[in-house]
Amino acid sequence: MRITDFEIYRDLLKQKSGLILTPDKSYLLDSRLNPVAKKHGYASIEAMTDVLRAVPPKDLINDIVEAMTTNETSFFRDTRPFDVFKGHVLPYFRGKTGRPKKLRIWSAAASSGQESYSLSMLLKEEQPSLPGWQFEIVATDISHQILDQAKEGLFTQFEVQRGLPIQLLMKYFTQQGDRWQLNPDIRNMVKFQYFNLLDNMAGLGQFDIVFCRNVLIYFDQPTKKKVLENIAKQMAPDGFLFLGGAETVLGITEAFKGVPGQRALYAKPDSPHCGGASSSASGAAALA
Ligand SMILES: C[S@@+](CC[C@H](N)C(=O)[O-])C[C@H]1O[C@@H](n2cnc3c(N)ncnc32)[C@H](O)[C@@H]1O
Known part of the structure; x- marks a missing residue:
């Protein structure tokens, strides 16, 4: 060329x-x-x-x-973020008084849906310990084609063999020829929509948890900064941000800080997770 x-x-x-x-x-x-x-x-x-x-x-x-675009993804990719979600993030919200029993989660570069569907299966498994809670998972991507694929919830044998525990495959999927169809109750927990991370995010509303993994690596430094700072504006004061293993906020923006002891988990500097001034009470008030 x-x-x-x-x-x-x-x-x-x-x-x-x-x-x-x-x-x-x-x-x-x-x-x-x-x-x-x-x-x-x-x-x-x-x-x-x-x-x-x-x-x-x-x-x-x-x-x-x-x-x-590069659409590489897999169920429960990197495992650890999902362990942290289950072992650290959910217990925080569960233990919080004065906060609505509702979580809004954003999978910000959703690709073919494995990340958001991993979250919906995990939440379904955890539901008994979260009685009365409502979950909304919004999954967005810049590719219409990959979003159409994601909405179908139909996966190849190769895709379900990458990261998906066999018991979850048996519980939440139905075999259709040589492919696996995710059952409607899990599929319907996720709302897929087109969204370009360079665009104004205000219309998306406020999120408690954002997964923005393995997309910032493709951007230059000023774009990473802009996207991260715009995400921060869409997050609850006590919200959590997950980045990919090769991504960080360090040297890019002050809008987030690493949550001590939790790799690849970030929160706003003044949130209770980073020992900041924004107490749990003020966080709850802002959301009420
Ligand atoms: C490598 S995949 C990551 C998928 C998933 N988050 C994960 O970690 O497994 C990157 C995704 O980002 C999407 N993407 C790239 N640029 C984007 C942009 N400007 N806005 C929204 N999505 C974008 C691509 O279409 C692709 O599906």
Whole structure:
């Protein structure tokens, strides 16, 4: 690919999705963009690039962005965050008086849904110890295609073998040929919707827990900062943020601090989790 063509895609991706395309990843362009060119009726990637230089149709831009996203995910990915969710985060909210018995959770780069469905299964398992509690899980992604797949809740044998305990597979899935269908009671706990993390988050409402894992790694430093600070504005004063194992807030923003003793778990600096001034009472008042 010509350098000038590479720059067109690099700039488009950065502007529309925040994704950073470095020259060493340029080999990805050919394999991922060929199907897009074909779908839109262009004879070659070069012909498609010429259209991008002029006034590109919106659906072409969307398809290019979607083609360049990395959707790698798995059930209970990295295990530890889900242990921390169950062993630290849920007990905090369960033990809190004066707070509504309701949790809003955001899976902010949901991909094909395994993260949000892992949370809904975990909450279903924990329900007996949380009588009367309501849970809302909002799962968002920039890719319409991956969201359609996520909503179906249909997984291959390979996908269910990655991280999903066999007893949960037997309890919450039904075999359909060579695939596994997640049962409606678990599927219906998750609301999937399109959302670009670069956009204004105000319309999403306030969350108690945010999972924003394995997406910031694709952004540059100013974009990470902006996204994290916007997430902080959407979080309850005593909310929790989970990042991926290779992600951190350190050196990027002061909007979050690591929760002492809990790797990859973050909270607002003045929250009770970080020993800050915002007492549990003021946190509850802000939510009431
Ligand atoms: C590697 S997956 C991570 C999935 C899941 N959070 C996990 O940790 O397993 C990254 C996801 O981020 C999405 N993504 C990339 N840029 C985005 C953006 N600007 N806004 C929203 N989602 C984005 C991609 O479409 C992809 O599904």
